[in-house]
Amino acid sequence: MMKALISASLINRLKPKEKEYDVRDTKTEGFLIRVLPSGKMRYVAQYARGRRINVGKVGVMKPEDARGKAADIIRDYEKGIDPKTAALKAKGMPTLRAFLDDDYAPWVKAHNESGEEAIKTIERHFSSLLGKKLDKITVQELEKWRTKKLESKAMQVNTVNRTITPLRSAISKAVEWGILDEHVLKGVKTLKCDDTRVRYLSAAETEKIFEVLNKREESVKAGRARANEWRKKRGKPLYPEYKKKDFIDHFLPMVIVTLNTGVRRSELFRLKRRYVNLEDNTLFVEKSKNYMARHIPLNKTAQKALKQWLKQTEAIESAYVFPSPRNPEKHVSSIKTVWTNVRDDCKVEDLRWHDLRHDFASKLVMKEVSLYTVQKLLGHKKISQTMKYAHLAPDFMAESVGRLDK
Known part of the structure; x- marks a missing residue:
């Protein structure tokens, strides 16, 4: 952490780096400058451990004025006045759009x-609410949206619940920060849904899916070859050639890894290269849905796919196994379009991406792997979550009852 007297001459010497960094003031504790990779700088007051608030922009405020304001903020906090709450209330009741942009998005x-x-979920699904003031958002509007999604069968019950959660969380934070006196969506109850569904692939369905995926790979590679032939004849620069074993993109290796490790989609998206150990043949899940880290052994199929993909993408400077094609500093965040197209081409009904995880667990249980082991591989916090697969164990029930004969 860099420390220096924050002054005009210091500001002129500060240069942006690849990542944002802070310079702490040696005169006033808690006063600092944050330097962004873009070159922009802002004054910040840190009034408690892990709690900060922007004081102003460098170039708009003088250092001495910003230092004085930061000192006032820190003193107010010591008197029991939360600066974030005070600042938000001073603005008046914000619209959902303003609240997201100015306060909630940076925090979350x-x-x-x-x-x-x-x-993105809030912006995509609740765009009609963005212009409304927070205290004017009503339960009725959410109920109307939910009813429309369910009646049109655009979403399943659990998807509706999951989609509302980010909006509900944002409103909860507005209450916590003192912007709202009460939660305007407290009347929106989570709908009950059957979470015992276990959908796994038949041998024929698995074969069909990989047939479609392999045809997709071959089609793109053939298209690239034709394009380069055309460009070569006209003296134009060629596109990079696909090697025989190359994947055309991240989708096929993602399918293979999910079917053979049972990782959740979010875990797959956030998987980092350093957590794939091809020497020990393990995959480390750093942060799961329930915050339980775990190691997953890799079978030969998963090893082969990951080895090829990591080799193919090693020139890309990214921490992630599956980096975003547009911004390698981020991970892939959506596969919805490709998955929908592949699923439609396969003509496999009632199949969700999450069912690939069910398939992994179901096949293990049917091969007489213990439910305890399956629980650990899936990262379930409670064995009750894994018991949905119990009926697939050929001798599970019979063996349990048979113990009475002994």
Whole structure:
């Protein structure tokens, strides 16, 4: 952590780096400058451990004025006045759009790895609410939206519940920060749904899916070859050639890894290269849905796919196994379009991506792997979550009852 007297001459010497960094003031504790990769800088007051608030922009405020304001904020906090709450109330009741942009989005992205996706979910599904003031959002509007999604069968019950959660969380934070006196969506109850569904693939369905996936690979590679032949004749620069074993993109290796490890989609998206150990043949899940880290052994099929994909993408500077094609500093965040097309081409009915995880667990149980082992591989916190697969164990019930004969 860099420390220096924050002054005009210091600001002129500060240069942006690849990642944002802080410079702490040696005169006033808690006063600092944050330097962004873009070159922009802002004054910040840290009034408690892990709690900060922007004071102003460098170039708009003078250092001495910003230092004075930061000192006032820190003193107010010591008197029991939360500066964030005070600042938000001073603005008046914000619209949902303003609240997300100015306050909630920066906070949730800094504190939650899926924060960016949460903001996108709110913007995508509740765009009609963005212009409304927070205290004017009503339960009736959410109920109307939910009813429409369910009646049109655009979403299943659990998907509706999951989609509402980011909005509910944002409103909860507005209450916590003192912007709202009460939760305007407290009347929106989570719908009960059957979470015991176990959908796994038949041998014929698995064969059909990989037939479609392999045809997709061959079609793109053939198209690339034709394009390069055309460009070569006209003296144009060629596109990179696909090697025989190359994947055309991240989708096929993602399917293979999911079917052979049972990782959740979010875990797959966030999987980092350093957590794939091809020497020990293990995959480490750093942060799961229930915050339980786990190691998953890799079978030969998963090893082969990951080895090829990591080799193929080693020139891309990214921490992630499956980096975003547009921004390698981020991970892939959606496979919906490709998955929908593949599923439609396969003509396999009632299949969700999560069912690939069910398939992994179901096949293990049917091969007489213990439910305890399956629980650990899936990262279930409670064995009750894994018991949905119990009926697939050929001798599970019979063996249990048979113990009475002994």
